[in-house]
Amino acid sequence: xxxxxxxxxxxxxxxxxxxxxxxxxxxxxxxxxxxxxxxxxxxxxxxxxxxxxxxxxxxxxxxxxxxxxxxx
Numbered sequence: 760x761x762x763x764x765x766x767x768x769x770x771x772x773x774x775x776x777x778x779x780x781x782x783x784x785x786x787x788x789x790x791x792x793x794x795x796x797x798x799x800x801x802x803x804x805x806x807x808x809x810x811x812x813x814x815x816x817x818x819x820x821x822x823x824x825x826x827x828x829x830x831x
Contacts (some may be wrong), residue, residue: 760773760788760789760790760791761790761791761792761795761796761799762791766796768790768791768792768795768796769799770798770801770802770803773788773802773803773806773808774806777806782808785809786808786809787803787809787810787811788800788803788808789811791816799812800826808817
């Protein structure tokens, strides 16, 4: 969620998507963005989904420089 050319980061979509889920299956939302992700993550938690925290997969620092290793 959150990719402009794909699915928007809209928490109202989660109940619709959960109707398609297999009963009892584990699920999570992967959201891309800065501000729009938090409403989706809140709704995921309310609906019982799994949450992943941290920015381990982000390879760029704030100023557009590449990270040398995790934590930098």
